[in-house]
Amino acid sequence: MRSDYDVIVIGGGAAGLSGALTLARARRSVVVVDAGAPRNAAAHRVHGLLGLDGIAPAELLERGRNEVRAYGGEVVRGEVDAVTAAAGGFDVRLTDGRRAAARRVLVASGLVDELPEVAGVRERWGRDVIHCPYCHGWEISGMPVGVLATEAVSAVEEALLFRQWSDDIVLFTHTGPAPTAQDTERLNARGVRVQAGEVSALEVAGDQLAGVRMGDGTVVGRAVLVVSPRLVVAARFLRPLGLTPCEEEFGTGECFRVDATGQSAVAGVWMAGNVADTAAQVGTAAAAGATAAAHINTDLVEEDTARAVHAARRVHDKVS
Secondary structure (H helix, E strand, C coil): CCCEEEEEEECCCHHHHHHHHHHHHCCCCEEEEECCCCCCCCCCCECCCCCCCCECHHHHHHHHHHHHHHCCCEEEECCEEEEEEECCEEEEEECCCCEEEEEEEEECCCEEEECCCCECHHHHECCCEECCHHHHCHHHCCCCEEEECECCECCHHHHHHHCCCCCCEEEECCCCCCCCHHHHHHHHHCCCEEECCCEEEEEEECCEEEEEEECCCCEEECCEEEECCEEEECCHHHHHHCCCCEECCCCCEEECCCCCCCECCCCCEEECHHHCCCCCCHHHHHHHHHHHHHHHHHHHHHHHHHHHHHHHHHHHHHHC
8 A cells, every 4th residue: 555646545345345436447556445344244145237237246356456457556455544634635544554645535344234233134144134125136036024123213114115026014113113114005915924023033954044033932934024224324434524324314323415416515425335325236336436437537537637737837837
């Protein structure tokens, strides 16, 4: 890792690597600082990604790292501790003491999923405890599906959405709000059953989800459980810049507000992927990274040009 770069990219997922690839191909000095904890690490496959449907997440990221390096970009393992303003840009300090200067920063550090405290949920996360129908829907088609409601989100819409892939859906009210009369009418019309009461644990048989155990000991057989976690951005390192996340529109977690190019409220700091779009899948995140990178390069071109004009004027004035 050098002491200075045109751009430091924080986060080595699809958004960060895509942005770094675009910048490296633009002949910018760029380094990706990757903590090595991708959000989709528990998933076996990436789906819905054109041309690469079914690829393993680890393989996709390894390909991306190799592509960035092929154009002269760097990818280093590390965790960013703080980003602070400095002359000409930013100072980026890692938790191990390494630091580097950057003219611009692209934040693509993603989210952390805060799961409900139900025994077995964390252990089966990304396997038969899922959250995204477009990531997992085809694979669980026709299976008995449960949808867990929590304080963080009403699960009625989730239950109706997953009804597209299965006609055997049970909505567990758990700690969430009880369905309204209108919700109940909609759920009944689609054949979605409602199971009132708190869930205490998941039942597993042969390393597969077999059912959902209620607080009274009743077990409702299910092969899949849908859980909407609370989403927490992994970007505390931005606090020295005064950048803090806002509550996401639908109350499921946090995200940062950015403009259409990915630029944040702090000039010189762009964002891409789940830090700015909680619903972004791999393809969406990669596209956002590339878009942000192109605008970062344009911004740098403007700065380079202004510097060149200033230098040329100084030469002209001396000659005159």
